[in-house]
Structure formats: structure tokens, C-alpha cells
Amino acid sequence: MPRYVAFLGSINVGGNRLSMADLRAAFEAEDLERVETVVASGNVLFDFPQRPTPGLEEKLGLMMRDRFEMEGAVCVRDRAEVAAAISDNPFAGVGEDKLVHTHFLERPADADQFAVLVADHAGRGPEKVALGDRALFIDYVDGVGDSRLTGKFLERRLGCRGTARNIRSLARILAKMDEA
Known part of the structure; x- marks a missing residue:
């Protein structure tokens, strides 16, 4: 199963x-x-x-x-989707695992909405963002706590809710999924 x-x-x-x-x-x-x-x-x-x-x-x-x-x-x-949330994240292995996140979305993000998100965030912080399959990939660079790239900011621009996990947590979850 x-x-x-x-x-x-x-x-x-x-x-x-x-x-x-x-x-x-x-x-x-x-x-x-x-x-x-x-x-x-x-x-x-x-x-x-x-x-x-x-x-x-x-x-x-x-x-x-x-x-x-x-x-x-x-x-x-x-x-497979959890594994892809790590392997498809362009910031994994580049940024710190605790600062690199996959922000899972309830539905796929529209490319035009993603472009608005990127434009609205320009100049607001050092974060890097990339679009994935029902996900955003985010490198918070300086930390999540003080970032202006919040869940509410993302939700307003993309029109859907989501929840983020860092690469370290995703690796732990994937390992647990592989246990018999």
C-alpha cells in the first residue's frame, strides 16, 4: 500500500x-x-x-x-513527490538546508501569478524563489523569521494556500517514508 x-x-x-x-x-x-x-x-x-x-x-x-x-x-x-520536493529544488545543496524550503501549494501556481509574486517581492529581501510542481522553492538566505516573504504574502499573490518545510525536515520525512 x-x-x-x-x-x-x-x-x-x-x-x-x-x-x-x-x-x-x-x-x-x-x-x-x-x-x-x-x-x-x-x-x-x-x-x-x-x-x-x-x-x-x-x-x-x-x-x-x-x-x-x-x-x-x-x-x-x-x-515520489516528496523526493522531487528535494531533488527539484534548485537551492538544495547550494543554500543552508535549514534555510532552503519547499513551500507546498494546494494547487499548481499560475505562471502569471508567479511573475507577479516575483515582481512584488523585488527589492524586499534577499530571498530566491523558483516555481515547482504544486510548490515554490525558496532560499531564505538570511533566515525565515525576519523575511518579508511570508505565507500570507505568497497566498495573496498566488491565490492559494500552502505550507513550507525545509530541506532538513523533508530529508527526515523521506527517510521515515522509506522505513518498512
Whole structure:
């Protein structure tokens, strides 16, 4: 059975506190198998019969709203998509792993919207941005905390929500996906 990871936005930040035990129980109640959380920030591994990941995003998004009244981004990726989130990131291996992120998006970004994002961010900071498949690749260069390239900034320009993970976290998640 395929292994997936759900990247949940806004978990255990900004007042959206949720115990990982409650989160695992909710996933198990949805008939997902081998549910495991990785780091207490909204990374949930699970097995489920082969299915396109956008359908799983919809299912889990409804579950998060119904059970926890949370409206954050829900981005589901299979093992190959997580590997691509690392290998396709043009900043991976160039910038620091903790500063290089893949910002998963709920849908593909439109090239014109991406161009607006780049133009609007010009001169606002040293970050580097590249467009991926249902993702943005970002090198935060000087750190995420003081960056003006925030999730809200991205969401307004792209018209969709997302959630980011750094290369170090993605490598850890990918290794967990490969465990038997």
C-alpha cells in the first residue's frame, strides 16, 4: 500500500494547538493505516490505497475542519513527490538546508501569478524563489523569521494556500517514508 505524508499548515503555531495523539486518532478514524507524526508541526505519515493526492487533500481538509475547526492548508504528497520536493529544488545543496524550503501549494501556481509574486517581492529581501510542481522553492538566505516573504504574502499573490518545510525536515520525512 502506498505511503503518503500530509503537510498541514498552521499546526502548533499562531494558537492552533493540537496534540499529535488527537491528530493521529483523527487520521486513523478516516481508515488511514500506519499513521505516524513526524515533529509536532503537522507532518503526518500514513498508508492508504493508491489515490491521486489532490483527492486525499480534500478528504483530510474536510476532516480537519469537521474535527478540529482548523482551516489551514492541507498538502498531501506521495513518496515520489516528496523526493522531487528535494531533488527539484534548485537551492538544495547550494543554500543552508535549514534555510532552503519547499513551500507546498494546494494547487499548481499560475505562471502569471508567479511573475507577479516575483515582481512584488523585488527589492524586499534577499530571498530566491523558483516555481515547482504544486510548490515554490525558496532560499531564505538570511533566515525565515525576519523575511518579508511570508505565507500570507505568497497566498495573496498566488491565490492559494500552502505550507513550507525545509530541506532538513523533508530529508527526515523521506527517510521515515522509506522505513518498512
